Amino acid sequence: MPSSDNNNIKSIVEFTLIFVRSDEGVLLGFKKRGFGVGKWNGFGGKIEKGETILQGAMRELKEESNLTVSSSNMIYVGYVRYDRVDSPQVDIVYIFTASEFSDSLEESEEMAPKWFKISEIPYEEMWGDSKYWLPIVLRKKGIFAEFLLSGERNMVKKNVEERDENNIPVYGE
């Protein structure tokens, strides 16, 4: 996408997003405040200074759902890049899955968690781009996707690539 050429004059903000799986389906959280309020999504947030991407993903899951996933059970599957025509910020969202976890599921100040069958995922109540790439992730494939957005809602361009496990994209490479 042409906007990629602008990376050097845009600020990059890095986020994590994890989709926990079980026999019940996939765990989503209803965002109760802040960015994405009123939408269902996986669990995650900004990576904090001094922590790795993996540490950030594990911390956000714990904070938002009380679930614990050990580092060896965190599966990195790729990333989604969001550029906006009307903002100097590019968001990189690192995507993880996990199917082994411990501790009891709890609602947090930020997220109300709920298990969804795969066939009942509420894509119309999620970010508009999720329907293009989340099904790929849930088929246990790697993902690289990039979206050019106008404001919060309008998608100007999209590029979605399914990747094999030996070709999982790493941001910056």
Ligand SMILES: Nc1ncnc2c1[nH]c(=O)n2[C@H]1C[C@H](O)[C@@H](COP(=O)(O)OP(=O)(O)OP(=O)(O)O)O1
């Ligand atoms: N388009 C886009 N931009 C940025 N982040 C996202 C999207 N689509 C998404 O699905 N996401 C994900 C990435 C993160 O998991 C969340 C956003 O994190 P946020 O709640 O803003 O981060 P926190 O660190 O928890 O924020 P506060 O603690 O400051 O509220 O959405």
